[in-house]
Amino acid sequence: DAKTTQPPSMDCAEGRAANLPCNHSTISGNEYVYWYRQIHSQGPQYIIHGLKNNETNEMASLIITEDRKSSTLILPHATLRDTAVYYCIAGRGDTDKLIFGTGTRLQVFP
């Protein structure tokens, strides 16, 4: 599985867009980009995933660069409840094994 690099922490004002970057420069062709988040003392929660096209769901948008070496998770209107650790994972499509890194701790402030 490709290694991912994320900033350790970020801040975002409530109501603004939160843009969380992830570098995965060694990603291979059959590896997807997955995003999960973990709110304090809870289990991780799936957010979104993609292969090469941009994706959007009710929680967030995922923008993947054309060369697939990096991506950005966008929370369009961050709320205080979005304060969490966000994990970017590059995982193979033919297995179900996900390797969690250290993630980005997002703090949303009023």
Next chain:
Amino acid sequence: DAGVIQSPRHEVTEMGQEVTLRCKPISGHDYLFWYRQTMMRGLELLIYFNNNVPIDDSGMPEDRFSAKMPNASFSTLKIQPSEPRDSAVYFCASSLGGVNQPQHFGDGTRLSIL
């Protein structure tokens, strides 16, 4: 719908005792995962099952750890004998498997070994 159910939520026991953690996956899910989370090592995959069969146990730290899945609706993670360094939060997750099926996590068991 019920999510992944783990028990107990908290466990405190003395070193040397046997510890059994339990997990009930979401009905219909045929993949089950056990993770361990500590401040030092983050979230680590210990073992995962497909259709009740262990597929990859390379993350199991040592022989003191064992996991079983006797049927599709129940799995256990056992530590015998337990040691203080086993103190962590243990998560169970399940999924339908495949690229487009996310893993659903339980609320975890917070284990403290004194």
